[in-house]
Amino acid sequence: MDLRLAALFPDLLNLYGDRGNVLVLQSRARRRGIPVEVLPVGLGHPLPDADLYLLGGGEDRQQALVAPALEALRPQLEAAVRSGAVVLGVCGGYQLLGHAYYAADGSVLRGVGLLDVVTRHPGHRAPRLVGNAAVACVLDGVGTLVGFENHGGRTWLGANARPLGRVLAGFGNNGRDRTEGAWAGTVFGTYLHGPLLPKNPAFADYLLRLALRRRFGDVHLSPLDDRWEHAAHVRAAERAGVRLRGA
Amino acid sequence: MPPRVWAALTAGKLAAQLSRAFRIGGGTVVPGRVARWLAPDLLRRLARGLPHGAVVVTGTNGKTTTARLVASALRAAGLRVVHNRAGANLPAGLVSTLVLAADGGGQLRADVGVFEVDEATFPRVAGELKPRLVVLTNLFRDQLDRYAEVDRVAVGWRQALQTLGGDAVVCFNADDPQVADVARDAPRSVAFGIEDVEAGRETLEDAADVRYCYRCGVPYRYRVVFLSHVGHYTCPACGTGRPRPAVRAEAVRVAGTSGFTAELAWDGERVAVLSELPGLYNVYNVLAAAAAAHALGIPPQALLRAVQATKPAFGRGERLWWRGVLLQILLVKNPAGFNEVLRALRAEPVRSLWIAIHDRTADGRDVSWLWDVDFETVRESKAWVTVTGLRAEDLAVRLKYAGWAEDRIAVHRDLLRALEHAVAHTPAGGTLYCLPTYTAMLELRALLARQGVAVAFWED
Numbered sequence: 001m002d003l004r005l006a007a008l009f010p011d012l013l014n015l016y017g018d019r020g021n022v023l024v025l026q027s028r029a030r031r032r033g034i035p036v037e038v039l040p041v042g043l044g045h046p047l048p049d050a051d052l053y054l055l056g057g058g059e060d061r062q063q064a065l066v067a068p069a070l071e072a073l074r075p076q077l078e079a080a081v082r083s084g085a086v087v088l089g090v091c092g093g094y095q096l097l098g099h100a101y102y103a104a105d106g107s108v109l110r111g112v113g114l115l116d117v118v119t120r121h122p123g124h125r126a127p128r129l130v131g132n133a134a135v136a137c138v139l140d141g142v143g144t145l146v147g148f149e150n151h152g153g154r155t156w157l158g159a160n161a162r163p164l165g166r167v168l169a170g171f172g173n174n175g176r177d178r179t180e181g182a183w184a185g186t187v188f189g190t191y192l193h194g195p196l197l198p199k200n201p202a203f204a205d206y207l208l209r210l211a212l213r214r215r216f217g218d219v220h221l222s223p224l225d226d227r228w229e230h231a232a233h234v235r236a237a238e239r240a241g242v243r244l245r246g247a
Numbered sequence: 248m249p250p251r252v253w254a255a256l257t258a259g260k261l262a263a264q265l266s267r268a269f270r271i272g273g274g275t276v277v278p279g280r281v282a283r284w285l286a287p288d289l290l291r292r293l294a295r296g297l298p299h300g301a302v303v304v305t306g307t308n309g310k311t312t313t314a315r316l317v318a319s320a321l322r323a324a325g326l327r328v329v330h331n332r333a334g335a336n337l338p339a340g341l342v343s344t345l346v347l348a349a350d351g352g353g354q355l356r357a358d359v360g361v362f363e364v365d366e367a368t369f370p371r372v373a374g375e376l377k378p379r380l381v382v383l384t385n386l387f388r389d390q391l392d393r394y395a396e397v398d399r400v401a402v403g404w405r406q407a408l409q410t411l412g413g414d415a416v417v418c419f420n421a422d423d424p425q426v427a428d429v430a431r432d433a434p435r436s437v438a439f440g441i442e443d444v445e446a447g448r449e450t451l452e453d454a455a456d457v458r459y460c461y462r463c464g465v466p467y468r469y470r471v472v473f474l475s476h477v478g479h480y481t482c483p484a485c486g487t488g489r490p491r492p493a494v495r496a497e498a499v500r501v502a503g504t505s506g507f508t509a510e511l512a513w514d515g516e517r518v519a520v521l522s523e524l525p526g527l528y529n530v531y532n533v534l535a536a537a538a539a540a541h542a543l544g545i546p547p548q549a550l551l552r553a554v555q556a557t558k559p560a561f562g563r564g565e566r567l568w569w570r571g572v573l574l575q576i577l578l579v580k581n582p583a584g585f586n587e588v589l590r591a592l593r594a595e596p597v598r599s600l601w602i603a604i605h606d607r608t609a610d611g612r613d614v615s616w617l618w619d620v621d622f623e624t625v626r627e628s629k630a631w632v633t634v635t636g637l638r639a640e641d642l643a644v645r646l647k648y649a650g651w652a653e654d655r656i657a658v659h660r661d662l663l664r665a666l667e668h669a670v671a672h673t674p675a676g677g678t679l680y681c682l683p684t685y686t687a688m689l690e691l692r693a694l695l696a697r698q699g700v701a702v703a704f705w706e707d
Contacts, residue, residue, distance in 0.1 A: 011466075012459075016388070017618030023648050059398050065464055132612065148613040194615030198644050228647055231658070232640035239606060239637070 001216050003029050003208070006039040006050035009058075009066050013093055016150075018056030020195025021090070024204050025052065032221055034212070043069045047076040051211040052086045055093025057193050060103070063092050067109040070096055074112045084214035086207055087114060087187045090196055094181070094189030095119045095153055104152065114187045116158035117173075128152045132240035133170025133192060135180040138163065142202045144244060145180075146236035147192030155191075157182050164190055169240040186210055199232040248353050255286035256353055259346035275335035279342030290338065291375040292353070293345040299326065299359035301376045302539060303369065305404075306384030306426070308584050309532045310336065310363035311560050312524065313384060316536035318361040319553035324545045329357035334560075336365045338372055370403035374410055380542055381411065382535050383419040383426050387475055387583035388616065397425070404429045418538040420531065421492040422477045428461050431490055439538040440492035441530060443509075446499040447471035447478055462487060474527060474590075475583040494538040501527050503594030504564060504575060504680075511537050518547050520554050525564040525577070526591035528584070562688040567700050572670050573678045574695075578688050580610075582619035585682075589625055592680060597628060599673040600680050603636040603662060603687035610684040614638045622649035631672035632656045635665030636687050662687065663694055 007022050026036045039048045043065065058066060070077075081087060089097040098117035101109040104124050128150060135145040145165060154174035157163060163173070164181030172180035172191065181190035188207075190196065197204040205221055212219040237244045259282030266277050282289050294301050302321075304314040311334045318330040329348040331340055341362055349355050364372060366386070373381075383404065386397055408417060408430065419430035421438035430436055441447070448471070459466055460482035472478035481488035494513040501507040504525040511518050511534065522533055533554055540550040559565045562578040579585040579602075606612050626649055634642045634656060643658050659665035666681075673679040683691050 014619075016613065017615035020615075020618035020645075020648070023618075027648055061398055062459075065459070130612075148615055150613065194613075195618040198618070198648065199641065228640060228643045228658075232644045235638065235640045239612075 001212065001219070002035045002037065003052065003211060004037050004039060004048070004050040005211075006041055006048055006053045008041045008053060008055045008093075009043060009069065010040045010056070011042065012062040012066050013056035013058045015057040015059060015062075015092065015194070017194035018054075018090060021054055021056070021088070021197045024195075024197040024201075025208060028201070028204055028224065029208055031224055047073045047080065050080070050085060051214050052088070052207065053077070053080065055087070055089040055096060057091030057093060063096065063101070063109060067096060067101075067111070070112055071110055077112055077114065081114060081185065081187060084186060086211040086214075088207060089115075089189040091149075091151060091191055091193035094191060095155065097187065097189050098155065098182075101153060115182045115184055115189050116160035117155050117182050117189070118158070119153040119155045121153045124152075126152070129154075129171035129175050129191075131170055132236065133172070133180070134168040134237045134240040134242040135165035135170075135172070135192070136168055137165040137203065139183070139203070139206055142200075142206050144168070144233070144237060144242075145190070145192055145196070145200050145203060146233055146240060147190075147194075147196050147200070149191040149193060151191055151193075155182070160184060164188065169242045199229060199236050201226045201229045201233075252286050252289065252292060252353060255282040255289050256346055256349060256351065258282060258285055259343065263343070263347055275331070275333045275343055276337075276339050277343070278346050279335075279339035279344075282346050283339060283342050288375075290342050290345065290372065291377075293342075293349060293355065294360065294376045296349075296353070296355045297329070297357065297360045300379035301360040301362060302380045302382070302543070303362050303364050303373070303376060303378040304382040304384065304535070304539075305364045305366050305369040306382075306420075307366055307387040307389045307581065309384040309528060309535065310334075312529065312532040312557075312563055313382060313535045313539075314361050314363040315560055316532060316553055316557055317382070317539045319557055320536060320540045320545050320550045321359055321361065321543070323549035323552045326358045327356065328359055328361055329355060330361040331363060334363060336363045337368055341372060341376070366400050367403065370407040373407040377412060378415060379412070380416045380418065380539060381408070382539050383417065383430055384531065384535055385420050385423045385477060385583075386425045387581055388619065389581035389611065401425050401429050408433055416542045418535060418542055420477070420535065421490045422473060422479065422531075424467055424476065424480050424489070425461075427490055437494060437538045437542045438490045438492040439494040439534045440489065440496070441473055441499060441534070442492070442495045442497045443499045444471040444479065446501070446527060446530070447473040460485060460487060474587050477531075494534060494541055496530055496534050499527070499530055501530070501591070501594075504577065504591045509533070513537070513541050516547055518551055520551065522554055522557070524557065524559055526587050528587045529564075561692060562683070567695060569695060569698065569700050570670050571675050572673045573676075574681050575678055576681045576683065576688060576691065578685065579682045580685055582616050585620040588682060589621065593625060595678075595680075597630045597680060598677055599631045599633075599669055600682065601633045601635070601666060601669040602642060603665070603681070603683040603691065604634070604638040604642045605636045605684050605687045605690075606638045607686045609686050614641045617642055617645045620645075622646055622651065626650040630655070631669070633659060633665045633669035633672070635659050635662050636684070639665075662690055666691070666694075
């Protein structure tokens with residue numbers, strides 16, 4: 001058993017600690033005896049065959065460079081998802097997984113449409129949605145998700161995407177409907193940016209199991225010593241103003 | 248003087264006396280808030296009274312040390328200097344500094360002002376301060392929760408530089424592509440940079456922010472990297488590259504956290520400097536100060552005296568004895584700065600480390616940046632590590648995934664308890680390296696002051 005993990009445009013979509021997600025998935029698989037191959041995908045490169053694809057966040061300029069490159073990979077990405085591959089988009093990566101991003105200056109960035117969501121930037125007068133956040137996640141066994149969000153765009157879900165969770169503290173997709181993130185099948189997007197997985201080990205393992213299912217069926221992952229991860233999880237929730245029980 | 252201005256000055260001075268009398272703080276911010284509320288144009292009005300004008304130092308890293316060097320060189324040249332030495336670099340802090348330097352009639356007891364200014368604030372105060380000289384140090388990722396995006400800070404700078412007077416000079420870091428891009432078209436400019444390629448390395452760190460040419464969207468090609476994205480670069484598509492610096496550092500030799508030697512050269516002048524300031528990043532601070540001195544016409548001897556006399560600023564490498572152990576405090580604010588501190592530490596026999604991560608507004612509320620620090624480069628260290636602060640647990644997880652030995656890491660939320668633990672794990676007479684974020688550094692100094700050790704920062 002092995003895991004193939006593709007990081008899409010890591011030199012452009014790495015605004016704030018996005019490599020933490022790669023390091024955590026890699027380490028948590030390896031500690032279960034599952035070798036991991038990390039495949040960085042650069043601009044203009046073909047999409048490698050992988051079980052899990054990661055997209056991080058970037059500034060406007062980097063997003064604009066990435067959008068057409070991602071668009072070119074759309075047929076291969078769709079095929080990968082049909083084969084059961086997992087896709088996780090964080091912050092800017094989440095926006096690009098949707099249909100489109102309407103920027104503040106009126107320009108439009110086309111997304112790959114793997115998630116039925118649309119993002120609009122209401123203009124630079126509107127406040128950015130910034131701060132610690134905690135979310136009650138709807139996925140089995142994941143519990144709470146904690147992290148930090150920082151986005152100008154407001155994302156709205158269509159009929160074919162479900163929210164990843166309900167906002168306990170923070171803004172979430174748009175600051176209005178109390179939803180955060182989106183998912184459909186094996187595709188996930190969230191505004192909890194940068195190193196989301198280090199302090200959400202349950203979500204990291206959820207993604208690992210799902211990704212391994214593509215080639216190896218249901219896999220049991222042995223428990224790891226997550227004392228520090230849980231302590232960081234509880235502390236992050238506390239800084240967001242949410243009290244969780246136990247560490 | 249309009250009564251409103253007189254009232255603002257008087258109220259500001261009174262607020263300073265009160266906040267010191269009641270030990271609320273150092274009086275570096277509150278007087279400015281009060282005075283600015285009464286007279287919103289006070290900054291412009293007071294700055295206008297500086298006969299030799301204002302010097303502004305801005306950028307992500309190096310502001311405090313560079314401003315101290317420039318102020319010290321100006322003093323060595325015989326000028327009276329008003330300077331926000333304690334590092335209060337937002338508008339209220341700038342006003343406080345000037346209010347306290349003015350007499351009751353609003354006359355400044357100074358010839359020239361030296362102001363470190365927060366990099367996102369600079370565009371808002373450039374018009375009021377009307378600086379004769381602006382020093383741009385560098386632009387790294389820092390506190391994106393406040394500034395949103397590094398690019399937006401650069402856009403603000405570009406606009407601010409266009410509002411400067413025609414004879415204003417811009418000193419800028421030629422080795423930082425984003426800074427050079429902002430400043431290269433300024434009508435009067437002095438570029439500075441490190442020439443000695445031996446002082447650098449060949450690869451970029453992960454945290455490098457700018458690697459794509461602003462004109463072409465093509466990655467820059469680097470011949471050498473000194474820190475983060477700072478080095479000798481060229482765009483392979485349009486050929487735009489590092490401007491040739493007028494003020495240069497050659498023969499750079501860094502001795503870990505204890506200082507460096509280098510030769511500074513400009514216009515046929517060449518001076519050897521010996522500095523106690525730690526790390527390669529301080530070579531840039533000295534270079535920036537040299538460029539400013541050159542632009543201001545300060546004689547090289549005055550600059551040399553300033554460099555040799557400048558001790559590390561509070562929390563920027565200062566050393567203090569406590570309970571038989573030497574504490575060296577090295578502020579860590581962002582990935583680029585943290586990486587440079589780690590690099591300087593690699594040259595030292597580190598036995599014990601104390602790292603404090605807070606997430607207050609002045610630290611940046613988002614601790615994601617810890618994942619951009621290259622802790623992997625020192626994973627084989629055998630040092631004892633004590634982590635503390637409001638986000639101690641985030642750092643513990645980061646160190647664990649960087650491969651640091653878990654059984655050598657202790658987590659204590661309370662700063663003092665953590666410090667006691669770390670001291671107990673430091674050999675008597677040895678050095679405990681203390682790496683705090685900004686507000687953790689202030690808290691550490693305050694708690695040491697209560698123990699009778701450090702000077703409070705407003706007296707520094």
